Structures are given as structure tokens and as C-alpha cells.
Amino acid sequence: xxxxxxxxxxxxxxxxxxxLAPWAxxxxxxxxxxxxxxxxxxxxxxxxxxxxxxxxxxxxxGHVEPGFNAALCAQVRAAVVAAASTPVVAQGSxxxxxxxxxxIETGACDLVEMTRALIADPDLAVKLTRxxxxxxxxxxxxxxxxxxxxxxxxxxxxxxEPSAGHETQDMAIPAHPHAPAxxxxxxxxxxxxxxxxxxxxxxxxxGLECARVAALSxxxxxxxxxxxxxxxALRSAxxxxxxxxxxxxxxxxxTECRHLGVDIATGIDVGPAGVDAHDGPVVLCTGSLPxxxxxxxxxxxxxxxxxxxxxxxAHRRLADTGLADTGLADTGLADGPxxxxxxxxxxxxxxxxxxxxxxxxxxxxxxxxxxxxxxKLSLTGDLAPANVRLxxxxxxxxxxxxxxxxxxxxxxxxxxxxxxxxxVAAAVLIDAGHRLPDDHLWQATGQRLARxxxxxxxxxxxxAVLEGRRAAQALANTAVGHRSRHPGVMRPA
Numbered sequence: 062x063x064x065x066x067x068x069x070x071x072x073x074x075x076x077x078x079x080x081l082a083p084w085a086x087x088x089x090x091x092x093x094x095x096x097x098x099x100x101x102x103x104x105x106x107x108x109x110x111x112x113x114x115x116x117x118x119x120x121x122x123g124h125v126e127p128g129f130n131a132a133l134c135a136q137v138r139a140a141v142v143a144a145a146s147t148p149v150v151a152q153g154s155x156x157x158x159x160x161x162x163x164x165i166e167t168g169a170c171d172l173v174e175m176t177r178a179l180i181a182d183p184d185l186a187v188k189l190t191r192x193x194x195x196x197x198x199x200x201x202x203x204x205x206x207x208x209x210x211x212x213x214x215x216x217x218x219x220x221x222e223p224s225a226g227h228e229t230q231d232m233a234i235p236a237h238p239h240a241p242a243x244x245x246x247x248x249x250x251x252x253x254x255x256x257x258x259x260x261x262x263x264x265x266x267x268g269l270e271c272a273r274v275a276a277l278s279x280x281x282x283x284x285x286x287x288x289x290x291x292x293x294a295l296r297s298a299x300x301x302x303x304x305x306x307x308x309x310x311x312x313x314x315x316t317e318c319r320h321l322g323v324d325i326a327t328g329i330d331v332g333p334a335g336v337d338a339h340d341g342p343v344v345l346c347t348g349s350l351p352x353x354x355x356x357x358x359x360x361x362x363x364x365x366x367x368x369x370x371x372x373x374x375a376h377r378r379l380a381d382t383g384l385a386d387t388g389l390a391d392t393g394l395a396d397g398p399x400x401x402x403x404x405x406x407x408x409x410x411x412x413x414x415x416x417x418x419x420x421x422x423x424x425x426x427x428x429x430x431x432x433x434x435x436x437k438l439s440l441t442g443d444l445a446p447a448n449v450r451l452x453x454x455x456x457x458x459x460x461x462x463x464x465x466x467x468x469x470x471x472x473x474x475x476x477x478x479x480x481x482x483x484x485v486a487a488a489v490l491i492d493a494g495h496r497l498p499d500d501h502l503w504q505a506t507g508q509r510l511a512r513x514x515x516x517x518x519x520x521x522x523x524x525a526v527l528e529g530r531r532a533a534q535a536l537a538n539t540a541v542g543h544r545s546r547h548p549g550v551m552r553p554a
Contacts, residue, residue: 064102073105073150078137082114089133093140100147107150107174108134116210117442120154120177123202124303124446127154128164135169150174156181156200158189180207180219184236195316198222199309204441206523211440221310223527232534235277238321256280257536260339262331262502263346265293266522267514269314270529271344275536276321284318285329290376291315293348294515295522297371301412302419310522333505342511344532345503346525349496349515355404361469363395367413367493370394374416397488398424400472402464406436410493411447417491418454426457426485430477434458459485495519511535 064072076099078092087095096106110130111119121129130153138149151170154177155161161173179185182198189197198221206218207225216226224231257280261272264286272284290296292311299308318325336343351366358364399417403410406429417423427434434451438444451458459474466473471484496519503510513532514525 071104073107074099074103075107075109077110077112078108079110079133080112080114081110081118082112086112086114089136092133093137096137096149097140097144100141100145103147105148105150105172106137106141107152108137108170109152117444117446120204120442121202121446122204122303122441122443123306124443124450125154127156127202128160129153131164131169134164135167138168138170148172152176154202156202158185158194158197177202177207177219180217180225181221183222183225196320199306199313201306201310203307203522204443205521208441218523220521220523220526221313223523223530234274234530234534238277239279258339258341259283259533259536260285260331260336260341260343261346262336262343263293263348263514263516264288264291264325264327265346265348265514265525266295266310266314267516267525267529267532268293268344268346269311269318270526271346271513271533272323272325273314273317273321274530274533276318276323278533278536280536281324282318282321283324283326285331285335286325286327287330289328291325291327292375293346294368294519295525297368297375298409298412300371300375300416301409302415304408304412307522331502333502336502336506336510342536343506344511344513344529345516346513346529347499347502347516349519350499351492352495352497354492355494356402356464357466359466359468362467363469363489364467365394365489365491366496367401367409367491368496370413370491371409394423395488397470398426398486399489399491400426400428400485400487401491401493402428402472403435403493404430404464405493405495406431406434406438407493408435408438408441408443411435411438411451413491413493414456415447415450415454418451418456424457426459426487427451428459428462428464428472428474428485430461430463432460434460464490 076096077087078096079089080086100106108130110133130151134149134151141147141149148171150172151164152174155173155175156178161175164170164173177200181200185197201221203220206220209217218226259275259280259282261268261282261284264284268284269291272282276282295307296311299305401410401414414425414427418425435444435447438447461477462474463477464472465475467490470488472487472490473482473484475482498516498518500516503512511532513528517528
């Protein structure tokens with residue numbers, strides 16, 4: 062009927078060939094036969110999996126390896142080829158161009174669908190055409206800003222490319238480096254602009270994006286990071302279970318900054334004197350600090366922030382590749398059971414508990430004040446899968462639990478409904494609660510410097526990248542010859 066009504070349009074079929082519900086749904090053998098029967102009357106068949114029984118499987122996050130539909134697509138294509146010449150399209154977290162090429166070369170498909178990859182980098186095809194696959198901004202499969210089927214009906218965007226969905230509102234970023242001023246001291250816009258010497262303090266995603274965009278705008282940029290590696294909290298988060306692809310964004314940002322000539326210095330702790338000595342704009346991307354404890358800690362009890370556990374884990378992984386000091390100490394966790402306090406319900410507490418249980422083999426109890434563990438994961442589609450993983454791994458889930466005291470060997474929790482208190486064995490408590498901005502340098506310099514990312518308020522990588530970008534773009538408003546070390550116009554919106 063559709064073909065008859067619109068004979069000149071391309072008609073494609075998107076068919077779930079494995080509903081992952083063998084008790085009531087389509088299984089691969091049936092899906093292949095259905096695709097072969099329908100292929101002659103359509104112009105292409107896209108092979109997907111999942112259904113109303115398994116919605117989270119239709120577009121999983123980084124816990125599922127990219128290209129998860131490759132074998133299913135190959136099976137369906139073999140059946141379709143026997144019945145028709147209709148092209149078969151592969152789908153399923155295919156976000157790397159090399160994987161897409163491999164799927165076609167091996168005969169698993171004729172075409173590849175790369176939806177999230179094109180949201181992360183709308184110039185993907187252009188860069189591949191130019192022979193620059195290494196310049197493609199990676200999709201990190203986080204689902205944090207591109208999730209659909211959400212009752213909030215948000216704009217589809219991307220943490221790595223926050224202009225996605227806002228193309229008609231955001232200021233365009235140059236595709237190639239250009240000087241703000243030509244030989245006559247006048248920019249193409251007619252305004253006199255001189256390249257600025259910009260200091261970015263902090264090498265997390267906010268600082269790296271700020272440095273990248275400032276360099277693309279023709280400014281001389283120096284980025285100073287106190288640690289011996291770049292990436293900040295995002296690099297640390299990438300060390301947790303199922304989140305390793307987060308590091309791809311850090312790697313890309315660092316590579317782009319070096320490609321653009323950003324002067325990157327690690328192991329440098331910039332203080333007020335360093336800010337005053339710099340002749341030009343300064344942007345602070347100094348990250349966050351542990352937040353206030355809402356419970357009491359007895360003498361001799363062990364409490365470790367989740368961010369510290371992840372950071373040390375990240376250090377060890379970098380040491381394995383020769384990128385960090387191999388003498389870094391262990392996580393420092395005391396022997397015995399571990400309790401993870403997660404008052405937020407986001408990915409950090411969940412991933413730390415999962416990592417300690419599945420990789421380190423610790424006895425882990427996850428404490429949550431909510432009725433559902435990890436409720437914020439519903440925004441990325443990982444709520445049900447995360448709860449399944451935790452329980453399958455043997456993590457004990459204590460819900461409706463308010464943490465009251467941490468004592469040597471155990472913690473005291475209170476049922477938020479009944480007020481009844483009980484103890485949970487714990488040699489160490491890992492606190493995955495709220496954090497605060499590291500604003501010491503901002504305060505010491507008179508609260509006049511621009512800030513971005515967690516230095517403003519700890520949130521997500523989306524805000525870090527967006528604010529780092531806006532801080533760099535605000536440099537365009539700096540007057541010619543402006544030599545103030547504290548340009549108030551740089552504060553991001």
C-alpha cells in the first residue's frame with residue numbers, strides 16, 4: 062500500500078530480527094525468513110534487535126560492545142541475498158568508521174547506519190572523504206544527551222558536540238585555525254582583533270574544549286594541568302565498569318589541542334602568582350572537590366570519595382601503558398567488605414560498586430535512599446540493565462537507606478520510612494555523593510576570572526564541554542590590545 066501510494070520514494074524496512082524474547086517474540090531464524098520474504102518489495106532492509114519486551118536493548122550504552130548486531134545482520138543478509146538483491150543495512154552502536162568498513166568488507170551488510178556517530182560529529186563523512194579518520198570526534202555511547210523515548214521530550218544533542226540540536230542558535234566554531242586579525246590588523250568581520258595569549262588552568266574536558274576552540278579562533282593558548290595526565294574527572298570515570306569509551310573523548314580533545322599547537326604543560330599547579338604573571342585572559346577549569354558529609358565519621362573509620370577510587374584506578378591503567386608513574390599507590394581500601402553510599406542514583410555509585418564486585422571481587426553493599434537503585438540511569442536507558450548486572454554480580458542492594466554514621470568495621474543506616482536503624486558490615490565506606498567546585502584559585506584571584514565545568518558546579522560532561530566552549534568563544538568580545546589579567550567579559554553564560 063505504501064509503495065502504491067508513493068511509488069517514487071525510497072521505501073525501506075526497519076525490522077527487528079531478534080526481539081530477545083524467545084518465549085514470545087521473533088528469534089533470529091524467524092527474523093531472517095521474514096526479511097527474505099519482505100525484501101523483494103522494499104528498497105532496503107535495516108536489521109535491528111529488541112522490542113517492547115527489551116526496549117533497553119534497542120540502543121544500549123557503553124556497557125554493550127559496539128557492533129553488537131554484526132552476527133545477526135550477517136545471518137539476515139545471507140537469507141536476503143538468496144531471495145533478492147535488496148541491500149541490507151547494519152545497525153547497532155556502529156560508531157567507528159573502521160568498524161563500518163569492516164562490516165561491509167566482510168559481507169555482513171551492504172550499508173551501515175551510524176546515527177549517534179553523526180550526532181557526535183556531523184562532519185564525519187567530510188573528514189573521511191578528506192582521508193582524516195583520526196580527526197572524527199568520537200561517540201562515547203553515553204546516551205546522556207541523545208536519548209529519545211523520554212517523557213521530557215528533550216532536544217537530541219551530544220555531550221561531545223553540544224551544538225547538536227542547537228545549530229541555529231549557537232555561535233559557529235571554525236573548522237580550521239584562523240587568526241583573529243589579518244596582516245592589517247582587521248578581521249574578516251571588520252572588527253580589529255589581535256590574537257590573545259590565553260591561559261587555561263585545568264586539563265579536564267572543560268579545559269581541553271576551551272583550549273581547542275580558542276586555538277581554532279587563532280589565539281595562542283597554554284593549558285596547565287596539575288596532574289601528570291589530562292582528562293580530569295572524565296578520565297577517572299572511564300576506569301569504571303562499562304564506561305571505558307569515555308576516555309575516547311579525552312584522547313580526541315588532547316589530540317586536537319596538540320594538532321592545533323596548544324602548549325600543554327602537565328604537573329603544573331598554577332597559583333595566584335602564576336595567574337598574575339600571565340599577560341592575557343585566564344579561564345579556570347579547576348574541577349571539583351569532595352562535598353560535605355551528611356553523616357558522622359567515628360575515629361578510626363575509613364571513608365574514601367568515589368572520585369578518588371576512580372582516579373587511582375585510572376592512574377594504574379595509565380601506568381600499564383607507560384603514561385603515568387608506575388609507583389602510584391594502591392587504592393588504599395582496607396581488607397573486608399565495602400559499602401558504597403549513593404545518594405544521587407547516578408552512574409558513579411553504580412559503576413564503582415560494579416567494578417569493585419566484578420573486578421576486585423569485594424563484598425559490596427550499595428546504599429541508596431531511593432526505592433530504585435540508580436534511578437537517574439533511566440535518562441540513559443541503563444536503569445533496568447544496571448540493576449540486573451548488580452544483582453547478577455552479587456552486589457547487595459540496600460534501598461530506603463539513609464547513611465547516619467560510619468564506624469570502624471560497619472556503617473549505621475536508617476530506614477527513611479520507619480526510622481529504624483541497623484548496621485551494615487563495612488571495612489571502608491565509598492562516598493559517591495555530591496561534590497563541590499574547586500574554587501580556591503577563583504576566590505584567591507578576586508572572583509574575576511572566567512570559570513567552566515565543575516569549577517562552576519559539578520554536573521556532567523555536557524556542561525563541562527559546553528561551558529569550556531562558551532568561555533573560549535567569549536574571547537571574541539575582548540577588546541583589541543586588552544591586557545587585563547581578569548577579563549570579566551569571559552564569564553560563560
